[in-house]
Amino acid sequence: MTDTLERLTESLLRAARQAGADAADAMAVEGQSVSIDIRAGKLEQAERAEGLELGLRVLVGQRQACVSVSDRSDRTITEMAERAVAMAREAPEDPYAGLAASDQLIRNWDIAALELADPAADPDAAQLEADAREAESGAMTRAGITQVEASASHARRQVHLAASNGFAGGYARTSRSVSAVAFTGNGTGMERDWAAEGRIHSADLPEASGVGALAAERALARAGARRPRTGSFPVLYDERIASSLIGHLLSAVNGATVARGSGWLRDALGQQVLPAGFTVIEDPLRPRVSGSRPFDAEGLATARRLIVADGVLQGWTLDLATARKLGMSSTASAARGTSSPPSPATSNIDLTPGGQSRADLIAAMGTGLLVTGLIGSTINPNTGDYSRGASGFWVEGGEIAYPVNECTIAGNLRQMLLRITAADDARAHLSTRVPSLLVEGMTLAGA
Known part of the structure; x- marks a missing residue:
């Protein structure tokens, strides 16, 4: 073949x-x-x-x-x-x-x-x-x-x-x-x-x-789900869906977005976008992982690189065209299909894990929402304003109390990502390894 x-x-x-x-x-x-x-x-x-x-x-x-x-x-x-x-x-x-x-x-x-x-x-x-x-x-x-x-x-x-x-x-x-x-x-x-x-x-x-x-x-565990309270509460994103938060960050630092002069992180190069201690790494050379590749869609050698280091944004995700437009060098991030030209894309992402289990974060959050599912979304790509339908479990006194559905969680991604706490439960085999993430002070619309 x-x-x-x-x-x-x-x-x-x-x-x-x-x-x-x-x-x-x-x-x-x-x-x-x-x-x-x-x-x-x-x-x-x-x-x-x-x-x-x-x-x-x-x-x-x-x-x-x-x-x-x-x-x-x-x-x-x-x-x-x-x-x-x-x-x-x-x-x-x-x-x-x-x-x-x-x-x-x-x-x-x-x-x-x-x-x-x-x-x-x-x-x-x-x-x-x-x-x-x-x-x-x-x-x-x-x-x-x-x-x-x-x-x-x-x-x-x-x-x-x-x-x-x-x-x-x-x-x-x-x-x-x-x-x-x-x-x-x-x-x-x-x-x-x-x-x-x-x-x-x-x-x-x-x-x-x-x-x-x-x-x-x-x-x-979801039997008998009901709507939660309305107010401002901490929200814990379960590991199954926590990668969506980092996905929003990666979209905002994509060279195609930045080259258009849009994106809620377009002016954030060299600035704090995650709490100190957090690093986002792309490594396309991990063995036995679905997102790995030796070269990008333009024939450039892929390599491990820092996107965020100690919470500070290090660079954009670039193919040759966006790099030329921004006066930079490609990060060997070109991807393409058979019917379209190359465009920037990431693969094999790692977010720094925390030192606590998901159960520890549930205990620490006191009263709030554990989100295990997301539906629909209203994300403003220019401001980072965030609103999504959610389901999961209500937490009272640091323990899961009952399942919930039909609620909305909202905030601003720039502020949300600066308030995250990570668990230690990212699964090793995944291309995108992001653990459960606790976000303080989100707005919940429920009953």
Whole structure:
């Protein structure tokens, strides 16, 4: 497969040159996936997908265009290149568009060290159905669970990227997952919750029955949920959803946002954005982790970097175009699909963990809200004003008192992030490792 994808990208570049492109890069992606869904004890869906995608970006002077197809024939590739060049000639000039210089490109990498593809044989549909049924069984063994929806899937994907500046490289990825959604009660009293696990290597995946049992435990804990009080209270974001807070920070320091002159952290470079002692690290080179990659979508070598150090914002997340616009250097953060040009994106994020457990933070918060689920959002990207629907558990006297739903939590992200306290419960295998986070002084709208 690798050789085939490499030949396809070479054909795309050759066709682009013949069509009149000054420069070009090409991407070929091929993958297969199988997914199984079980609902109420019955097989609801079994799906297998296979596909090839080809993407071509051409530059004519400072004008660029992208075209994608799913046909590998020579005729289609020729027509694709001609169409892309014609589109580029009609596109507006972009003074910041362009490929990497040859001295910016990665020269050597050790893809085997990242362990991104499972060498074991891919599981068949019967094995995945067994996973889903095991997850379902693990949930249904708990009294009070009325229904379970369980799923299992596996995917193998290979990508190859080449450019007229001389870069060429590719790698494969695999993933296997199992999940369950458990229901308790009925009618207006119905509650649900979920659990899921995913790994690159099948051997690392936990037992499916445990996933189902955890989903059931979480759903049963939600029985009898009601609206909480209204007022100003501390809010503890459970580890399952705490990464969304850091995600808002990462979006605000994305080079595409900053280059537009927008974002609520656009003037915060070198300023305190988290409490002292907190560090946000991006490390795309962690082995056996889904977000790892040896090079970015422009052929630059990825590396571990500090985004926030001791609470102070260190830099933006940049690809080549945004770096040129801001007068900086790329952070090798380019990502892209087959139908679009590169844009900045992060992978494998770590937030400094705290020295307390989630239970310790619950005890310390006194009276407030433990949030385990978020729905909807109203986030002002320019001011950081924050409002989200939430569900979880009301805490009284440092102990969980009862489940809650139908409430809204609100604040301003700039102030919220300066008031966080972290637990120590981030899961080691995740690409984004953020522990439970306690935020003081948020506004709750409930009963």
